[in-house]
Structure formats: structure tokens, C-alpha cells
Amino acid sequence: MGKRATQTGVPVRPQYRNAIHLKYIYFIFSLSLSSAVFAGDMQQHRDPATGLITWKVQHPGLSLQLIQLLPDYITAVYSARGLPPALVKTMASHCVFGTIIKNESGEQLSYRVADWRYVTADGKAHPIKTKTEWVKEWQDQGVSFRWSILPDEQTFEPGDWSQGFTTVPLPPDSSLNLIYTWRYQGENHKGTLEGLRCAPAQAPQS
Amino acid sequence: MAPAAAQLPLPELSHELTRLATPIEAPDFQLIDMDGEQYSLESYRGKVVILNFWATWCPPCRREIPSMEALHQAFKDEAFAILAINEWETEDHVFAFMGQLPVDPSFPILFDLDSAVAQSFGVKGLPTTLLLDTQGRVVYRAVGGRDFNHPEVKKIIRDLLPDSSTTSRGVGDRNDKSK
Numbered sequence: 525m526g527k528r529a530t531q532t533g534v535p536v537r538p539q540y541r542n543a544i545h546l547k548y549i550y551f552i553f554s555l556s557l558s559s560a561v562f563a564g565d566m567q568q569h570r571d572p573a574t575g576l577i578t579w580k581v582q583h584p585g586l587s588l589q590l591i592q593l594l595p596d597y598i599t600a601v602y603s604a605r606g607l608p609p610a611l612v613k614t615m616a617s618h619c620v621f622g623t624i625i626k627n628e629s630g631e632q633l634s635y636r637v638a639d640w641r642y643v644t645a646d647g648k649a650h651p652i653k654t655k656t657e658w659v660k661e662w663q664d665q666g667v668s669f670r671w672s673i674l675p676d677e678q679t680f681e682p683g684d685w686s687q688g689f690t691t692v693p694l695p696p697d698s699s700l701n702l703i704y705t706w707r708y709q710g711e712n713h714k715g716t717l718e719g720l721r722c723a724p725a726q727a728p729q730s
Numbered sequence: 731m732a733p734a735a736a737q738l739p740l741p742e743l744s745h746e747l748t749r750l751a752t753p754i755e756a757p758d759f760q761l762i763d764m765d766g767e768q769y770s771l772e773s774y775r776g777k778v779v780i781l782n783f784w785a786t787w788c789p790p791c792r793r794e795i796p797s798m799e800a801l802h803q804a805f806k807d808e809a810f811a812i813l814a815i816n817e818w819e820t821e822d823h824v825f826a827f828m829g830q831l832p833v834d835p836s837f838p839i840l841f842d843l844d845s846a847v848a849q850s851f852g853v854k855g856l857p858t859t860l861l862l863d864t865q866g867r868v869v870y871r872a873v874g875g876r877d878f879n880h881p882e883v884k885k886i887i888r889d890l891l892p893d894s895s896t897t898s899r900g901v902g903d904r905n906d907k908s909k
Contacts, residue, residue: 601787605818626874669818670845671785675854678873683746685874686855687790 564588564715575728581717585629585708588715591622592723593689595696605669611662619694619722623674626685635706636677642692643701653691696725743793745880746872747859753867756781756860757850761840764821769813769840771866777809778890779862780878783842783853785817786827790875791857799833800879801887809864809892812837817845817856863890 564581571578576592595616602612627633641649655673662669674688694700702717758772771779782798784791795814802812816824816839824839842848851860851868859878861870870886877883 604787604823668844671817671856672787678854680873681746681748681871683744683874683876684748684872685790687788687874688855 566717568719576723577721579717579720581715582628583713583715585627585631585633586706586713587624587626587628588704588717589622589624590690590702590717590720591624592721593620593622594723594727595725596727598689601672605672607662607667607669608665611665611667615691617693618691619696619698619700621690621720622687623690624685624687625674627680627682629708630682631709632679632681633706633708634677634679635704637674637690638676639705641703642694643703644694645699649703650692653693655688658691692722694722696722698722743790743797743875743877745877745883747861747870747876747883747886748872749870750868753863753865753869756862756866756868757847759847759850761815761842761847763838763840764825769838771813774811774813774862775866776864776892777811778864778887779810779866780812781851781860781862782812782814783817783848783851783856783858784814785819785856786823788856792831794857794875794878795831795835796833797877797879798837799835801883802835802837804879804884805887810887814839815842815847816840817842817848819843861886861890864892 564583566579566581569578569580570576576594578589578591580587580589598618598620599612599616602615603609607615625635637652637654640652642652643649654676655670656676658673659670672689674690675686678684678686680686692698692700698721700720700722702720703714704717705712705714707713756771758770760768760770762768771781780798780801782794784795786792798812798814802810814835814837819841820843821841824841828835828839848858851858855873857873857875859872859876860868863869869890
């Protein structure tokens with residue numbers, strides 16, 4: 525985990541190599557125009573009392589923080605909101621990160637969870653379930669609660685920030701990477717948080 | 731409760747409010763406070779109003795309450811009001827929570843039980859704060875926790891107040907328990 529997937533080599537006839545070479549260059553060039561990929565400044569912090577981990581990545585204008593949350597904590601949060609037991613169990617069965625995203629620039633900045641992906645150990649990228657999808661699922665079970673999950677998309681003015689849950693359907697202790705995107709100064713940007721790990725089933729022994 | 735999470739320091743509470751390019755007429759609403767009294771936004775016409783959408787389980791919401799109380803006290807004799815609109819929680823939830831705060835909020839806490847009011851204002855996350863002028867228009871917005879007890883916030887409010895700095899009793903005071 526942490527290594528990007530690479531393309532498998534395929535034998536090519538000499539007369540087509542130049543054409544494919546040019547197409548490859550064009551493809552990479554167009555990618556760079558549409559989505560700048562940034563390596564942010566990442567910090568990882570393990571709480572000495574709980575053993576739980578927080579990751580924070582800093583880009584020019586954007587900070588993103590992911591916090592491990594225990595299943596017991598998720599159970600407590602949703603039980604306290606009066607959600608039915610089956611729904612509480614569903615939420616607690618997910619790998620949940622407390623997520624803080626902040627516009628630290630002096631300009632507008634936006635994000636859209638639908639463009640984010642989590643990458644599992646097998647290298648496959650998966651979409652992240654959005655707040656709208658969760659709220660619809662809750663409503664279908666007769667629950668009108670519509671908070672707690674990180675909002676689907678927001679346009680932040682300077683100083684704006686948001687805090688909410690990001691969920692992935694993985695068991696405790698699973699490894700994953702998070703590919704996140706944002707739009708800033710008229711351009712789409714992308715970053716990857718590598719080496720994330722879902723909270724364990726129980727609080728680690730400190 | 732099980733240990734919640736590891737924590738890096740939470741983002742510092744800034745004081746920036748964003749001025750809307752075009753003010754938006756605020757939709758009226760009627761909500762109940764902890765004493766069962768009904769509050770109507772329309773009755774606050776003529777006052778500068780802060781609408782703060784919050785919940786007890788929202789950490790930045792909790793963090794900004796003391797600064798909201800300080801702001802409320804600073805402008806208590808002016809045509810100014812703060813309405814803290816709680817999302818989806820019951821009075822029991824909020825009453826128990828209030829006892830844990832370092833301050834005793836003196837501004838109204840209103841209950842938006844089905845989040846319909848939050849939706850009518852396009853609120854996507856908590857906390858979200860809207861600042862209304864005396865004509866009932868949203869003129870400033872802040873998403874995420876803020877330090878409201880800041881000179882720049884006070885200046886924004888002062889610039890929105892009516893020319894007269896005396897309390898305009900009879901305008902927007904109906905059911906206003908803060909006075």
C-alpha cells in the first residue's frame with residue numbers, strides 16, 4: 525500500500541511506436557493541464573493516551589485532516605442522535621474518519637467529495653459515499669437526521685472550514701490511501717494521503 | 731464514552747466573515763426556544779441579527795459559544811440580536827449540554843427540529859453563521875467556527891447598526907427574552 529499502480533507493458537510494432545509515444549505525451553500533457561497533482565506536507569500524530577492516529581496534509585491554501593474514530597465512538601454518536609439500532613450498527617461497521625477541511629488561502633476554494641477516491645490494498649480506487657447518499661439511506665428508513673457527514677461539496681471563502689465524517693466500507697485496521705481533490709485559482713488540484721489506516725475495533729492499549 | 735479520537739490541535743478560530751456580493755432576503759421562520767416561546771425572524775426587522783446554526787455534538791460549535799456570548803454582552807443595549815439555532819436536537823439534549831459550558835448563554839436558543847430552517851438558508855454544515863442587516867437581508871456569512879469577540883467583527887456589526895444607537899423597543903422585540 526502506498527505504491528501507485530503501474531501500467532503493464534505491451535509489445536508494439538516499430539512503425540506505431542512514434543504515434544503511441546506522441547499520444548502518450550499528449551495524454552500526460554492534458555492530464556497536467558486538467559489536474560495539478562501536489563505532494564503536500566503531511567504530518568502524522570499518534571495520541572499517546574488513546575493510540576489513535578491523526579493525519580494532516582497541508583497544501584498552499586488547503587489543509588486536510590483525518591482522524592481515526594473508533595466504532596464505539598460512532599455507535600455513541602448515532603445512538604445519542606436517536607437513530608434506530610440497525611442504522612447505528614451500519615454506521616459503526618464502517619471505517620469512519622473525522623475530517624477537517626479548511627481554506628487557508630485568501631481566495632475562494634471548493635471541493636467535491638464525489639471526486640474523491642479511496643484506494644484499497646489491491647490498488648483499486650473506489651468512490652466515497654457522499655452525505656446525500658447517506659441522508660437518502662437514513663430517510664428511506666424513516667430518519668430525518670441530516671448532519672454529521674462531511675458536506676458533499678462546498679465553496680469556501682477565506683477562513684471557511686468544515687468538519688464531518690468521511691466513511692469507507694472497510695473493516696477495522698484496514699489500510700487505504702485517500703485521493704482528494706479541490707478547486708483553487710481556477711484549477712483542479714489533486715493530492716494523495718498515503719498509508720492511512722482505519723481505527724482498530726477497540727482502543728489500542730496505550 | 732469510549733475514547734473518541736487522536737487529535738492534532740483543531741484549527742484556530744479565525745474571525746473572518748465573508749461579505750456577500752449581493753445581499754439575500756432571509757426567509758422568515760418561527761421557532762420555539764427552551765421555554766416554549768415562539769420566535770419569529772420577521773419580528774427582528776430593524777435589528778442586526780446573527781443566526782448561528784449549531785449542534786451540541788459539533789466541536790467547533792461549542793468552541794465559539796463563549797465568543798458569541800461576549801459579543802451579545804458587548805451589544806446588549808443596541809439594536810442587535812443573536813439567535814442560536816440548534817439542529818435536530820431536543821431541549822433535554824441541549825439543557826444538559828448547557829451545564830457543561832464555561833458561560834451561560836443569554837441569547838435565545840431555538841430548536842430547528844427537522845432542520846427545515848437550516849435548509850431554507852442553504853446551510854450545508856455546522857456551524858454556519860449568517861449576519862443579517864436591519865432590512866432582514868443576509869449580508870455576511872461564515873462557515874466553520876469563528877471567534878466572534880473580535881474587533882473586526884464588532885466593527886462590521888457597528889457599521890450595520892441603525893444610525894441611532896439606542897435600543898429600538900417595539901421593533902423586533904416580540905417574544906425577545908434577551909431583553
